[in-house]
Amino acid sequence: MNNISFIHDKFAEFYKENASMIKPPSNISKREFGFFTFKENVVIRHKSFLNVEDLRNYVKQLVPSHAYYSAAYYEMPEESMEKKGWLGADLYFDIDADHIPTKCRKIHDTWTCKKCGFQGRGVAPNECPICGGKGFEERKWPCEICLESAKYEAMKLLDFLIDDFGFSPHEIQVSFSGHRGYHIHVENEKIRELDSSARKEIVDYITGTGLDPAYHGLQGTPHGRRVTSGPDMDEPGWRGRIARGTHEFLLSATKEDLEELGLRKKIINEIISRREEILKSWEKEGPWSLIRGAGVEAWKRIIRKAIESQSARIDTVVTTDIHRLIRLPNTLHGKTGWLKIPLSANEIEEFDPLSSAIAFKKGEVTIYVKEAPEFRIGEETFGPYRDIKVELPMAAAIFLLCKDAAEVAD
Template structure:
C-alpha cells in the first residue's frame, strides 16, 4: 500500500501510476488541508457523500451457481450468498469467490436506480451534483459532490443511510394506521406527497398488483388471507386509487395490511453498503482505473443513461489481441457481444479482455500471449 499521496496535476498522477503499476488505485472521498500529513494531522475539510452498491450484499437466484465461500476459522465451505457469520463456528471472516455476473449486476443496477431516485426527489440533490459509476467489478458507485453534503459528519450520513435503507421504518408514520383503512385521508393528494409516504403508497400498489400466493405466504399471511386478497385484488386497488383507503375487504385486518406495508417498504428501499457512506475518510476506487479483480474500468456514465448502460461493453479496456489461457473453472459469461464458457480445466484461446478477466478472478493462467 502506498498511501497519503498528493498530486498537483493529472499528469503527475499518471506518471506515478505508470511507474508504480498498482493492481488497484483509490482516492479519498475527503478534502484535506494537507493530504500528505498523518491521518490525525491532515485537517479534514469535508467529504463527498459516497454510496457503494455491490452485488455481494444482494442475494440473487444465481449466486449459488457462481459464488462460494470458505470460513476462515473452521474451513466450512458453502455456495451462494456469504452469511454474516459461519453457521458452525460463528466466525466472521470468509474467503469468498464471486463472479461479475450479468443477473447480479442487473440487480445492483435496480438498487442504484432506487437510490438515485431518492437522492434527487427526496433529498433534492441536483442531477449535476450526482455522479454515477460502474465499479469495475460487481456494482455501482454514486458520488454526490455538493456543498450541502460536504460538511456532513458521520452521524448525519448515518441518518441518510437509515432513510435510504428504510431502517426503523414504521408504517404508522407513513399514512397507514387503523383509521386509514376506513377513511379517506383529509387531503386526497396527501398519499402521493413525496418521500417515504409516497414510496409506501406506490410500493403497496405495485406489490398487491403483482403478488402471487407464495409472495403473500412468505410475509406470514395464512393461506386463507392470501386467497382473500388475491380474490379481491381489483376491488382493493380500485378502492385505493379512487378513495385512498386500504381496508376494503372483510376479514383482512390491520395486522395483515401492516405486513404488506412492511414488505412493500423493504422492496422500495435501496441496498447500499452502509459502512461506506458513513465513513468520512473513505477511500474509493479512482475513476478511469482498472479493477484488480476483473481488468474492467471504473467508468462514469450519465444518470439518465443508466437503464441502457452495459458494463460488459462500456468498461472493457483491452480491445485487441488474443491470449492462450488454461482455465481452471468459469461459468458461462458474456463480454462485449460474445458469450464465453463455461470452462473446466481446459486450454483455450481468448480475446485479451476475456483472458484478463479470468486471470484477475483467479480462474485461469496465461500459457501464451501475443498469439
C-alpha cells in the same frame, strides 16, 4: 510466466498509453490517495498530489492493482489520520451485488473450504459440511443478472437523490465500479460538512430503516383494529413509495408470501379472493379500509414488503464513513481488469458495463481455465469452461486471470 506478473505487465502497458484518461477528483491537492501494488501486495496510503499530471505519472510508474482517492478533503492529506485536518467529504454511495440477494449467485458464486478444499456454490456456509472447517475462499462472479440488479438499485437511489433530496443531476456522478456494482457520488458545497450522524440519517431514509408508516399517512381507529386511510400512489416521497410498493406486492403475492408475513388466515383469504377489487381500489382511496380484519398491525407487515422493494440497497458503511477511500475513475480494477467508468445520471439505463468497461481490446492469449461459468465481454459470449486450454481475446483472458480462474499457458 506467473499470473501476477502477466497481469502486472498488461496493466503497465495499459497505463503507459491511457494514464491520461485518469479522471482526477476536484480539489486534488486536498485528497488522500491510496494504492494496492501487485508484487508486494502492499497498501500505500496517505499519498497526495498537487496536480493531475503528478498523479498520472505516479500511476504509470507504480502500476497499482487498485487505485483510490479519499471522499474527504484534508488540510494535510499526507499526515496520519489524526493530524490530517478533516475539511469535509463528498457524499458517496456504493451499490454492490454483494448486498443484493440475486438467485443467480447460487449458480456462479463458489466457495472453497480452506481446510479440506471442498467446494460449494452460493454464499459460503458457516461450517464446511465435510470437515467442519470455518474458513472459506469465496469467488464472486459479476454476471449479467447481478449487474442488472445493481443497476436497478442504482436507479432507485437516483430517484431518492433527485426527487427527495433535491440534488440536480449535474451534481451527481454515477460510475460503474469495475466489478459488481455502481458508485454514486454527490458533490455539493452544502453537504460537504455533514457529519457521520447526518449521513446515517440519509442512509436510513434511503434504506427505509426506522420508517413508521403512521407518519406517512397510514391511519387507523384508536386501537388500530381498523385502518381508515393510507397514502396514494402518486404522492411524493415515501408516501408514494409505500403505496406503489404495496400495490406491487399485493398484485402478485402468493399465499406463501402472505403467510410468511405472519398474517391471519382470514386476511390472507380476503387478499387473495378480492385481488380484483384491491386492484381497482387504487383508482380511488386505495385498499386500506377494504380488507376485513386487517388492522394497523397487519398493514404494517404488508408495508414492510413495500419498503423492502422500494428502498435502495446501498452499502451503509461506505456512506457513513467520512474518511472512505473510493476507486479512482478510469483506473483498472485488479479483480477484473475492467475500468471504473464514469457516466452521467441519465445514461445509466442504457449503459452496458460489459462493453464500456473493457480496457484490453487488442491481442489474444492462450490460458488454461480451471473453471468459469459462461460470461460475456462486449458482444461475445465465452464459456462455460472447465479444465481446458483456450485462446481468448485479451479482455476475456485478463478477466479470468484476475478472477484467479485461469493460468497463463506456457
